Amino acid sequence: MKWIEVEASGPLYGSVRIPGAKNSSLALVAAACMADDPVTLIGIPDLLDIRVIGSMCEDLGIRIARSPIDGSMTVDASRIRHASLDVGKSSSFRASYYFVGALLGKFGKVRIGYPGGDDFVSRPIDQHIKAWRAMGAEVFPSDDHYEVRASSRLRGADIYFDTITSGATMNTLMAAATARGTTILRNAARDPEVVDTANLLNQMGARIVGAGTDTIRIEGVPSLRGCTYQVIPDRLIAGAFLAAAAATGGSVTVEDVIPEHLGSCLAKLTEIGVEIESGDTYVRASYAGKLRAARIRTGMYPLFATDLQQPFTALLLQAPGRSIVNDRVYPNRFSHVPQLRRMGASIEIKGSAAIIDGARPLRGDWVHATDVRAGTCLVMAGLCAEGVTRITGVEHIERGYEDAVGLFRSLGANIRFRETSGEAEQGDFRCSPKNANA
Ligand SMILES: CC(=O)N[C@H]1[C@@H](OP(=O)(O)OP(=O)(O)OC[C@H]2O[C@@H](n3ccc(=O)[nH]c3=O)[C@H](O)[C@@H]2O)O[C@H](CO)[C@@H](O)[C@@H]1O
Numbered sequence: 001m002k003w004i005e006v007e008a009s010g011p012l013y014g015s016v017r018i019p020g021a022k023n024s025s026l027a028l029v030a031a032a033c034m035a036d037d038p039v040t041l042i043g044i045p046d047l048l049d050i051r052v053i054g055s056m057c058e059d060l061g062i063r064i065a066r067s068p069i070d071g072s073m074t075v076d077a078s079r080i081r082h083a084s085l086d087v088g089k090s091s092s093f094r095a096s097y098y099f100v101g102a103l104l105g106k107f108g109k110v111r112i113g114y115p116g117g118d119d120f121v122s123r124p125i126d127q128h129i130k131a132w133r134a135m136g137a138e139v140f141p142s143d144d145h146y147e148v149r150a151s152s153r154l155r156g157a158d159i160y161f162d163t164i165t166s167g168a169t170m171n172t173l174m175a176a177a178t179a180r181g182t183t184i185l186r187n188a189a190r191d192p193e194v195v196d197t198a199n200l201l202n203q204m205g206a207r208i209v210g211a212g213t214d215t216i217r218i219e220g221v222p223s224l225r226g227c228t229y230q231v232i233p234d235r236l237i238a239g240a241f242l243a244a245a246a247a248t249g250g251s252v253t254v255e256d257v258i259p260e261h262l263g264s265c266l267a268k269l270t271e272i273g274v275e276i277e278s279g280d281t282y283v284r285a286s287y288a289g290k291l292r293a294a295r296i297r298t299g300m301y302p303l304f305a306t307d308l309q310q311p312f313t314a315l316l317l318q319a320p321g322r323s324i325v326n327d328r329v330y331p332n333r334f335s336h337v338p339q340l341r342r343m344g345a346s347i348e349i350k351g352s353a354a355i356i357d358g359a360r361p362l363r364g365d366w367v368h369a370t371d372v373r374a375g376t377c378l379v380m381a382g383l384c385a386e387g388v389t390r391i392t393g394v395e396h397i398e399r400g401y402e403d404a405v406g407l408f409r410s411l412g413a414n415i416r417f418r419e420t421s422g423e424a425e426q427g428d429f430r431c432s433p434k435n436a437n438a
């Protein structure tokens with residue numbers, strides 16, 4: 001068994017270089033598979049999901065190579081043989097559905113496992129399906145996988161998304177890039193990851209305008225070519241480190257970021273009383289003597305990201321008074337809350353909101369991370385708690401961070417991996433990991 005052990009470490013100080021964005025990288029690697037010759041992607045993080053994609057691609061005859069010099073990834077899909085993806089692999093992460101958008105045009109048929117990834121009770125893909133159907137494809141569900149088939153070349157369509165979804169917007173961008181005619185996406189997501197995907201596709205020869213606004217127009221082209229492209233920095237990792245700086249009373253600079261991508265995050269930090277300084281490619285967050293309670297309501301970009309609500313919950317646990325964190329994107333995304341309660345936090349869930357009474361002492365315990373951002377939240381809580389916090393569910397944290405432990409350590413955090421080959425020794429732990437969800 002593997003877990004992360006965290007102890008109160010005092011204020012975090014220093015700088016971290018922010019890696020490439022996971023949520024962009026997942027789409028960019030799939031998009032790169034559409035080109036007739038190699039695409040080199042710079043800055044793709046070495047994450048679990050990316051490694052699974054690599055192995056899945058190799059099954060299809062796509063060659064993936066990492067440069068030993070700069071870590072750039074070259075995707076060579078010139079010899080792709082089919083689009084029948086391994087069901088187990090494609091079901092182990094959320095964004096496998098991008099391979100439908102990417103490969104449907106070329107093969108007219110994609111077979112793939114249902115999307116996995118973090119479980120927030122409900123994560124429908126009805127808007128992806130709506131778009132594929134509008135472009136002339138049909139979806140055939142089976143027990144553990146689904147198949148999407150189009151009997152002729154996909155055709156451009158006028159698609160209105162019933163809800164703003166980054167996944168369906170990016171997926172449809174890929175499908176439309178080589179479809180016949182014009183596609184218009186209305187009520188499209190405006191996330192930086194959408195713009196990043198459109199920018200890569202355009203560099204591969206696609207004709208996409210309007211990415212970053214709610215209406216995107218795509219003129220289909222017959223084929224796409226290779227190029228070299230750099231992924232954007234991970235705004236969610238950057239936001240989490242800025243929140244961690246404030247929660248521990250320290251000062252952290254995130255480097256190699258695009259500060260504009262952090263607009264709502266920085267606004268909230270300022271509201272909470274954190275001092276922010278930013279330049280062209282960096283942001284520094286510093287504790288300014290006092291934290292203030294706040295209200296946070298998540299929404300799609302440029303609103304406050306649902307992926308930042310958990311780190312901000314850990315921050316607000318340190319702010320005196322009552323804070324309210326309302327998740328409008330995933331109303332059930334509160335698996336971190338019972339874990340924080342085990343540590344002594346006063347948090348109640350009412351509907352889609354977590355009501356936090358802050359500045360109560362936290363104590364270390366065994367806790368379990370059920371998703372990427374819950375893991376970050378628990379690490380932050382552990383840094384502020386008395387005693388030792390032991391976090392299981394490490395594999396979820398590793399889905400989002402190449403080296404979470406190393407990055408926190410570089411800022412002075414008392415944090416390390418622990419591993420036993422068998423059962424934990426009796427008396428070693430205050431509660432067994434199996435009970436950590438209680
Ligand atoms: C791999 C990846 O990029 N994951 C991110 C992506 O997930 P993902 O792309 O899955 O999330 P979406 O942007 O699609 O979801 C946004 C909202 O739309 C809803 N929806 C989505 C699709 C659909 O067909 N029908 C539907 O109703 C969802 O339930 C959610 O309420 O954006 C989420 C919201 O910013 C983030 O939390 C995830 O980290």
Ligand SMILES: C=C(OP(=O)(O)O)C(=O)O
Pocket residue numbers: 022023093094095116117118119307372373400
């Ligand atoms: C929810 C997330 O990831 P995924 O969509 O891949 O499950 C996340 O990155 O916070």
